[in-house]
Structures are given as C-alpha cells and as structure tokens.
Amino acid sequence: MRLIRDSLGAFTGSDTGADRVVPPTGFTASLTLFAAGAMAFLAVFALALSLAAGRLATSWGDELARASTLRISAPAGQQAQQTEAALRLLGQTPGVASARALSEAEQQALLEPWFGPDLPLADLPVPQLIEIIEEGEGFDGAGLRLRLQAEVPGAVLDDHTRWRRPLVAAAGKLRLLGAVSILLIAGAVAAMVTLAANAALAANAQVIAVLRLVGATDGFIARAFVRRFTLRALGGAALGAAAGSGALLLMPSAGETAGFLTGLSFVGWHWIFPLLVPLLTAAVAFAATAIAARRVLGDLR
C-alpha cells in the first residue's frame, strides 16, 4: 500500500527534484517509447478484432437464430396452393412470430448475384421461399418437419442451425483469441518495462547509493524512476494507439456488403477502448517499475 502511495506521489506536486537526480538516458528512453508504442498499436488491433468478432457472433447468433427459411418446390400448378397451406400451417405453429412468402422481386434480388438482373424468373421453376421469424424459445424443428411432410410435400425447412453453429463458435473463438492477445500484450509490456527499469536501476546503482547516503527515502528514489518510465510508456502508447486507430479509420468501408474483414473497427462508444490503451499501458508500467524499484532498493541499506 505504501508502495502505491509513495509512487503516486510522483504525479502529484511538482517534484522536479526527483526527476533531475536520475541522469538522462537518451537511447534506452526511445527504446521504451518505441516498445510501448508498438505494443499499444497491436493492442488496438487486438481490441478491434475482439470487438468485431464479438459483434459478428452476436449478430449471427441473434438474427440468424430468429429466422428460418421454408423452401417450396412444387409442380407449377400446385406452388401457390402449397404456399398457402404452408403459411396456414406455420400460422398455427407455436414459436413462430410471423411467416411471409417472399415476393417475386425479393426472390429476384436474392438470385441476381448469381444469374444477373435479366433473369426471367417467372419462366423458371424457382422454388417459393417463406421467411419465418421466430419468437420465444423458437419452434420445434423436427415436429414442424413431420407436419410439413404430411401437408406440404414440396416443402423443405432450413432452420440455419446447421451452418450457423460453427460460424458462431468460430466468431466466439476469435473473440477469445483477441482477449488472450490483449492479455499477452499487457504481460509483454509489463515484462519489457520491468527489464528496462531493472537495467536503469542497475545502471544507476551509484546514484541510488549517493541518494541513500544523503537521506533520500525509498519513496523519493522510486518516484524518480517510476515517473520516468510511466511517462515514457504513456507517451509511447499514446502514439501507438493513435497510429492504430488511424489505421482502422483508413480501412475501406464496404457498406452493406460489409464482411468480417471490413468490419474490423470500433463502433460507437467502443472508441473509448483505444483511448484507454495508453492509460492502461501507463498503469502497467507504473506497477512494474514500482515493484522493480522496491525490490532493488530493498537490497540496499
């Protein structure tokens, strides 16, 4: 607790004295800055990946779970009749919120990517599609299939679960991977700062000995190092996070056909996360340096 209190003192008050007593180190300072920046850059991407995967999993899980498709392929004369029968049947099925036959124009729009805009849909034996929106717990797929088999022989129920499940699982895994990456990045920052701080403390052993001799408390000495490394990590991470966010903003937007890759960005309030990255990096650096300083100072008297 005292460690925290002492070290926090580094940022309150104008303790420039503590700053000056440690000799400036040009080269290693820029290394810490660079490493913190690179880690923050990666962290922003890992965050974006994790959040985008999360969004994807949610949307696939939600929207697709709520919707199914009924496909009716019947001989030309029976199509309308079977469609009507299917709609009636669906209207009586518990768990179905609404069922709606797609219009010819909608079906054409669905087929357009494959057959072009000039497809004479009316002349082709295209199956009729019925969109089913579920409610509550959803319907009993197996039971519905049996009833459809009896009453609408040309109907095929596609409840999407078959192909949806692995995709949702993959998106979930991807989100987990992103979260693990962020943890690893935080750990790497802590390790990097600890190494840099230990090196700085070792290189400044004489400075520390002199300071102890003239009556400096551990808090004063630790502050000089903690302040320096925390500010370096903060600065580097701010640059890295800004660069990472900038790169995400420059990603081309694919509009409506947005797939997974183009969705790699922050949405709405999620933009607060890249702002938090430098602060978290600074916090990690603060803790790592404070612990390293205490350990080194504890060996002196």
Place this chain on the structure above:
Amino acid sequence: MIELDNVAYSYGGGELLSGLTLRLAPGSFHFLTGPSGAGKTTLLKLCYGALVPTAGHARLFGEDVRRMDRDAIALSRRRIGVVHQDCQFLDHLSVAENVALPLTVAGEGGGDLEQNLIELMTWVGLKSRAEALPPELSGGERQRAALARAVIMSPEVILADEPTGNVDWEMSQRLLRLLVELNRMGKTILIATHDLGLIRSAKSQVQARVLRISNRKLQSAGADL
C-alpha cells in the same frame, strides 16, 4: 546521540568487531584510528545505520537501529553528515546541485537556502567551481564538496572516513580546520583516519579523543599521542 552498546559485527566468518561500546556525546570530537582492515569503515557504517550489528545494540538518536525501518534510517541520515574517502556524486549535476542534494531529497528549498548554499560554497572555497561537474574536480575539491554536502542540512553529527586520504598535507590541514570549525559550532565529529600527523595537528586546535581499534576492540589511545 550515537551509541554503540556491546556491539559486534561479522561479515560472515570471524567477527571483525566485538564487545565494542562507544558513546558520541554532543559537541565531542573523536578520532578513530587503527591499521587498515581493522574495521574503521565498518564502525562508521554501524554509526549511520548502513550496517546492523550482528550482536549488541546500536542506537541513533535514542532509537535502536534494528527497530528502525528504511525510511527511519533515511530520516536519521539527514541528521548525520557522512564524508567518504572516495566521495561519490551525481556526475550529471553541477557541484552546487550536488551540495544541495540533501535539501532536494528532503523536499526543502527556497530563497534563504540559495544564500546559505553560496555561503557554504564560499566557506569550503568552491564558490568559483559551483557550476563545474564533479568529474572536473580535483581530489581536494571533491573532499571539500563532500564536506559541504554533509553539512548543508546542519546535521548534529559528522562522520568522516579518511577524509584526507586522497589529498596533500596542505589540503588535509584545510579540511581539518573546517571540521574543527564545525566542532566549535557544536557539531559532533568522528573522523576515521590512519594519518597520525593529522591527529597530532588536530590536538593543538581542539580537545579530541582518540580511539583505536585493536584486536577487534575499541581502546582509548589518548596517552601515547
């Protein structure tokens, strides 16, 4: 002020010092002498809490060193000025900043102190070298800078470990005069030295007691000097 009570110290292996009792009274002037390796530096370190006795009790201003935490030790250093033979400085700061370092670490500063610093630098004859960096100083200048640094907090006790080890006779006389002046101002002085000439010349200026470490014990050596 500083009391060692039946103190022993061992670095592992045999005891370097044992059964050692010393009391530094306010305003006293002590020399500590003995052959190299007898434990003079160790004894001084026991006196400013850099070492904890392996047996017996060391008390700084009435507090047992063993019961003092690291911050308490640090605070006691502000009341004890220490001058080493090979005095260390912060080489990136100027001499003046180094002399003022104890004030910096104690969080003190201000207008009066600026004037005090100038007076102190003048007193040790380093006013013209105030802006120099420590590596640019000669041996004698380093010792005087270290002495100035040791007294800037106006400590009650000054411990000097071979302060004249690296300087010529004339400079050692000059340092001695500064220490005698400090003693006249009421400071307690303990100087570890093997320079008997220094002790003899001090005896004409000040009432000094001479202690000798011999055979792991502390003996009064006043008579034979």
